[in-house]
Amino acid sequence: MSAPSGSPHPAASSRIPPKLGGAAASGAAAPAGPGPGPHQQNGPAQNQMQVPSGYGLHPQSYTAPSGHYSQGPGKMTSLPLDSQCDDYYSGLYRVPTQSVVTPNTASPQPGAQQMYGSVPPAPHVVGSTLGSFQGAGSSASHLHTSASQPYSSFVNHYNSPAMYSDNSSVAAQGFPSTCGHYALSTVSNAAYPSVSYPSLPAGDPYGQQMFTSQNAPTVRPIKDNSFSGQNTAISHPSPLPPPPSQQYHQQQSLSGYSTFAWSASGLPSTQDNLIQNHTSLATANDPTNPVADTLSCSVMQNVQPPKSSPVVSAVLSGASSTRTPPAASRPVEPLASVARPSELLQQKGVDSSSTTSSASPMPNSYDALEGGSYPDMLSSSASSPAPDPAPAPAPAPAAPQPSKTAKPFGYGYPALQPGYQNAAAPLNSGVPPGSPAYSGFQQYAQYPGMNQLSSSLGGLSLQSSSQPESLRPVNLTQERNILPMTPVWAPVPNLNLDLRKLNCSPDSFRCTLTNIPQTQALLNKAKLPLGLLLHPFRDLTQLPVITSNTIVRCRSCRTYINPFVSFIDQRRWKCNLCYRVNDVPEEFMYNPLTRSYGEPHKRPEVQNSTVEFIASSDYMLRPPQPAVYLFVLDVSHNAVEAGYLTILCQSLLENLDKLPGDSRTRIGFMTFDSTIHFYNLQEGLSQPQMLIVSDIDDVFLPTPDSLLVNLYESKELIKDLLNALPNMFTNTRETHSALGPALQAAFKLMSPTGGRVSVFQTQLPSLGAGLLQSREDPNQRSSTKVVQHLGPATDFYKKLALDCSGQQTAVDLFLLSSQYSDLASLACMSKYSAGCIYYYPSFHYTHNPSQAEKLQKDLKRYLTRKIGFEAVMRIRCTKGLSMHTFHGNFFVRSTDLLSLANINPDAGFAVQLSIEESLTDTSLVCFQTALLYTSSKGERRIRVHTLCLPVVSSLADVYAGADVQASICLLANMAVDRSISSSLSDARDALVNAVVDSLSAYGSTVSNLQHSGLIAPSSLKLFPLYVLALLKQKAFRTGTSTRLDDRVYAMCQIKCQPLVHLMKMIHPNLYRIDRLTDEGAIHVNDRVVPQPPLQKLSAEKLTRDGAFLMDCGSVFYIWIGKSCDSNFIEDVLGYPNFASIPQKMTHLPELDTLSSERARSFITWLRDNRPLNPILHVVKDESPAKTEFFQHLIEDRTEAAFSYYEFLLHVQQQICK
Template sequence: MADPNQQLPPGWTAEWEPDNQRYLFVETATGRAQWEHPGTGAVPEPVAPTGSPPPTQPAPPAKRRQYAPGQTQAYYGGADAAAAPAYGAMGAQPPNLSGGQLFTPGLAAENKFAQQQQQQQQQQQQAGPSYYSQQRGEPDYINAPGYGQPPVAGYGAGGGVGQLADQFGQMGINGGQKPFQIYTTNLLTSPPDPRDLELPPPPIQLPSGSCLTNSPLANAHHSYQRSTVNSIPSSSSIVSKSKIPLGLIITPYRTVKEGEEPVPVVADTIIARCRRCRTYINPYVQFIDGGNRWRCCMCGMSNEVPQLFDWDQTRNQPGDRWARAELTHAVVEYVAPTEYMVRPPQPAVYIFLIDVSHSAIQSGMVATATRTILENLDRLPNEDQRTKVAIIAYDTSVYFFSMSPDSPDCSMLVMSDVDDVFLPKPNDLLVNLGECRAAVESLLGRLNDMFADNHTIGSALGPAIQSGFKLISPIGGKLVVLSSSLPSIGAGSLKNREDPKILGTPKESGLLQTASPFYKSFAIECSRAQVSVDMFLFSAAYQDVATLACLPHYTSGQTYFYPAFNAARSEDAVKFAHEFGEVLAMPIMLEAVMRVRATRGIRMSSFHGNFFVRSTDLLAMPAVPQDTSYAIELQIEETISSPFVVFQTAILHTTCYGERRIRVITTAYPTTSNLSEVFASADQVAIATLLANKAVERTITHKLEDARDAVQSKLVEILQAYKTSMTTAGAGASAQLAISENMRMLPVLVLGLLKNVGIRQSAQIPPDLRAYAQALLTSLPSQLLIPYIHPTFYSLHNMLPEAGTVGEHGVIMPLPLPLTSERLERHGLFLIEDGQTLFLWVGRDAVPQLIIDVFDLPNYETLRGGKTTLPLLDNPFSQRVNAVIQKTREMRRGVYHPHLYIVKEDGEPPLRLWALSGLIQDRADVLPSYQQFIGQLKDKVNGSGY
């Protein structure tokens, strides 16, 4: 059929797209577009209609030079430098782009990247304006062979499933309009695109009139609070049909970076709350009775508007109600009046418990720790000059230090009988930092020398923390514990239970459970007294991280692990000093309690994270650190009739500056009885975060294998539900594996979780490393958790010329590559990072000039692998590589300072395997590659895998 206008139904127009060499048929009434002729269903031949420019074949893309032996002119800039621009140099050109981007309402996503050819990298892309492709900001400079393939017939624009999705996608909000559409992806032919993980979740499309104001800040940003679905099912039956777990991921005190708007503080004495459910007034309430009353968005109760609500108390004049922060901002902080206080706000209190046994002294831990505390005394939160500190040392005895404001000297008191813990002196052990600054500085400067010749082996950690608790419990605060060996004496003593024979067996999960009841019962006692515990662990031998991490877990603290720490290696000293210093300088929220409220019909069913559940829904947090995440599972108990629901997180706390405050985070979501809306609004990052928390909990209550099976089974259930409800295949077998586009990264995230050290199937992972990984999986915010389970992979030797330079928003990063070793080149330089570790992979055929420019060494043979600090050299490429590494360390929230390892392609096998384990799309040991994993999922979804 040559003429596309033949038999064209009324209301349709044909447009020739020269970039794509196709006709596009658009229905003018709806904006729906498709490639097939709406009258015949056939795809017309590429002959331009009258009046259209003649279709011309695009010029083939120019061949790109590779950074390899025999082609070193590409790097050196030799005789043919004009034809082959220097790779890694500022003159390099971006890869040739052919094809354009097509934005047409209703057109399904269609991302194309070039097929791989030997030693040649090209790019071609055709994209439709799905939400994700629009957000991605094409055109993209990804020279990623095999990065993606064209969509399969029936998936995407105008195909059978696309039309079925149109029928399912009638959105029941915004007056019947369709705010966004569901787009189906075939996972078998659509490889993961790492850029999708940088996108925001699907938009929250609230009904018109649901919010009091038009403020863009009326709904909480997803970095504070995000749901696994952005359209909440109106009944439990829809939840069970979709199989998507319903939950909230909350990071109440995420870092506010430079340029971000700070959380507004409401200093009025008036705090408007619902009389029945105690919800705080927010942008989603309704004013009734002429504005004299307001109706709660949670329970529907009518409440009086406080008399002074329209009065500006700071300026003592009438105020504008609609400008109040609690009606325009989803995240606000109230200054709490006296009725919110059981006692006056406590000061910030830090007690440092420092291991001074032989191993701690020899490793340099004591010297590094005391120097870091000394250097960061001015960064400790102390604006109100009430901060108190104490220092307790311990080996097989416990050492107290008495300090006074009148003298820089201090006296040491020794408690050698650790079976009967007591405080040898009631006063002068816990001192005001400002008043006793000279004595504190003097002690920190001398502590390492005092124990320099200590040959005592053993640890009375239990008695030491009991002593610290006795000292701090009347006030509350932080116990900062630094330990270099397994506790061996007194309460809480532990035995080495590491047994290589049970690693990889069902009994391994026993090593991840607490070995002694002392630590959990002590942690609960700490929680009651508003005492939080941070653990810094340094042992080169087994230290039972699983048991010791129990203290931070129940007291809302954090665990930091530095295996085989040796301060003689500058990288070890720098990493610990940086992270410890950031922890000390971090503003902390003291004596906090958190409660999450939701619209009637929704219940909080279970909680995951570092806290103690004091009652059914009240979470006790003695000290809330920044950038810590909590996961809450939700359950729909009754059918929800309202057009939208509201979730509100409230945390009552004392700031480290001595002020009682309430932080309130409010998010509203539309409700739906339409299954397609549930799938189209699913947040794959929130789902992966919730699954990670549930998996860790299951490893402790059941077995590691059960946790892996549960995660994979949940993914299969979601895929089966989507196939049954949203595709033409229904319950029958299908040659495709379908999922909505906004969840297409979920399988690779689940694969990354299954391959993470925390739950990976392996007989080679030490229990301490596994326990620490699990502590990270249950506390990292999504921004750090996602790279931890799905590392980032960059090619540095041929990155775009602007990568590594400073742009409008800081250092420009290279484009991420798929996590497969197929992308490694023998002449290349690559960066693999997971937020905790950086690997700089150097190919064995790297040309000497690259080695000179990056490492200041003559050739590859002289390069040594292992932990290192990269030199900053006087050449553009070195400066760009260093800028990328520095930006990688700074770009995410959290205190972590990842080590950098140089990995040579033919270097030490353990280091190579460790680095390659980050390329999760490859096969490793018994763990499948991404393609094998997708094949297994397809079999199970079709019913042949069970």
């Protein structure tokens, strides 16, 4: 209960710290904040929330508290599995038959809190589904009701319907239902040099002036190559008023329907319609050029109107996976006959024209901001219309559609799907038979069709006389040195040179198959996974930043214009995802780089696959909030003994001025043991004041207005507090930890603005809400593959995280513990709020100096790295493809919209795909991800990445284009979900079956060689090795040596690490460093970096007279052989001989020798741009510390695990069964 306004709360006391002094807080304790405003979910018509697999559900009587967020409609359920794979999947992954029912508001569930007033669709029962590896971890898996579920006490968590009130006075997330235009500076981030085109009036940040031929000469002169050579912020002139036809489109777009309904079969192939607009290509998109890595953009998406047919509502919570089924379809009604209830139009939000001006209605949700997907809400064929009002199965397609009935490979195991195949370019050109006649259509002579490009550049076909290297058969049991001596690079898609240069960098956007199969049946035959790996916000050295009044987007699917659209003529362009023909806005006719008119195909948006737009107020629900940082610190006896406060406070003092933000940046501090301590840092005080709340059962904010203060106005008080904190609790004897109540208080404090909460915890929470008990029994760490307690013990932290996500607050967890702390439960606070998890086992300031140094360096990166707030991310794909499972730390707001309270450059994501419709009518498919976020400077931005891949029809081509590293990372994500939802044993078996099935399918369908060994295509020759490495990784290995928290942390890392870092964690790199030379060295920042060859991970490569460096991602090992050259030991390690090397050595001294310079240069180069600072361990041969080093030698037999050769024999035996 909160105290009356103006009077101190009885449970709050003011304590003056010994180091702080000063007057006590006299009556300053304001009434307890009632918490945030109405807890409304961003996004309309979200009816129901569900729990990720294996996490358990709430009791039937559970009443959904306000602030819990339900998933949007249309979330797919799992697809039925085909009988052809029953022998593989049934035994491992079958789950109970389920029915999904959307609740009817006429008879709400008992205990359901009716927060909102709009009426969701009537109940609709969806057919039963079989579980799958991918489904096990999906949001749909909350329906599993078998008795073996470990957390049955949580039944029906979030199953109560969440109702939305259309007339609520408070908009989503407590925002105002309307907001005026918020003036944003168009100055791009300082990290990116900006150039504005043309010059704009001083008071007009959006450049909202009419562009005419008279003012064209005012544009500043710009070199033609300025765009590709550096980051540019491009300001475009204002658009002219749209022509009447365009205005008509704007009016009709509110209904969510296209003005034309094209048939996929009646459209020219995508490749045939691409124009030759790639003559002046920006090298930024070359996969070998880092320029492409810098591109970014913000997206305005509009919610499509609710469909008349009910849609199953499901949720993908945080790190779990979500599957979405295709929607039923019906013919599109004529626009004139479309009638929409007013409340549906209000929920839908704005579906504006391509301009970013705010003349259209203000959107009321982030789903409306980013825009909906296709009018039918889900990826399907180009002619797929809106769903039928009555529940009915989709009509049978004209052509066979195996994808409708066949189970995708891996539905019981990691979802695997057909791989790489190259089809010959279509022989026919132009418009296929049955294509609707475009009004006034004429192919522009200056824009040749893609069929002409294809014929001149060789097309996409791999069907040539010479077999591609990626299809070369490899006998794995005979070739001992499979691992290449150089790093494995992403395969290059088989596109013509122009498109290849334009494609997105694989470091940002990568597909498991660089050639997409035409049908789901072909994908099933290949037994390979189909999915995307994303690193959308990664640090980029160069980035085209575009400031324009017009962000050109498809009127139907809201795709951003990109290099892979086709221009029919100067005034019309065809979307490469849904094939809708759109008008080219007048402003887009002018190219600010060349200062020319009439060449829209040369605009930077069409020359770069990664771009960033400065968004207008139409992309905001409220004015951009300041950057807000809250630190919640454990100060119990255990925490004080560990000594982390000294490191944290020192790091904050050193980096206080480097925190991302502007003059509005706010900061606050809380500490807790058995009570909660707030700190009043209001400007004007002579010293900080500590306010203590001892009633942890009724947490309140004693002085809500003075706990988060302006960083620059109160900087001296903040420094005083940071200097005093390490010694304030030195003599504490308080051993309890009230983490849960502290988090509840932090949520109340952050709700008005959102921001980032950084939690430092050193033990199991033992008091108040969210208290936990130890669940680990070291005696049960047997080798029986049965690992319990991988899921949370309570849903408290997940529910709190969902509340935080709704209020745009992310929670980052730093766990510094020497004992079991139940990370499986605590991690939920970060998983579902888009936060990060840092784990420091056996942390101690003096006893474990390497961990202390790692924390210090990690904090420097954490405090100073780029950050985005109030972000949403949507992934779009060509019609015929659909997304059904997401992986990462986030909350899924609708079928393809991820809510990210915070986004950081170290966050990676994965998504699984399926082929819903045949892709025979197109030769190319495209994927586009759009990240809409608020920068730390208060700018609303949209970062867009677009990836183009060829479509193939032969199984050989599917295998030829398989990306083995992307595949293994996607499988790792799926295996984590399977471990939590089912068992570790099932996940391990599924990984083995992935190798068995794919190589078996290759041998029986593609390879004609009759070998006694195990045959794989060259593209998959590392697949068995990587799977074996994954089985030996901490997340999935068996045996007695892996602690439960260590295993859970490894799983958390798999779910959120980008591919480049995850691969080092799965398969470390081994180098010999006692013979480094400058041969093949590279030059980085005026220093020479040696490039030693990779060694396979086997003890046979270790020699007693050598020294070897192993890069495991988060840790480095330098193994020194007993007979290592004493000159190397002295020149690099600084000791005269092997015997004098200490047992615990974690640094290389800076010695003035060539060997030392080379070794340090190489290690520094490896360390650069790591999200986590690697610890260095020097390991002497025959020392006890070598055990951990040898566990990473994947190809050797380790604890209860095969050697690589034994694993190959096992796979071969399984194939021959």
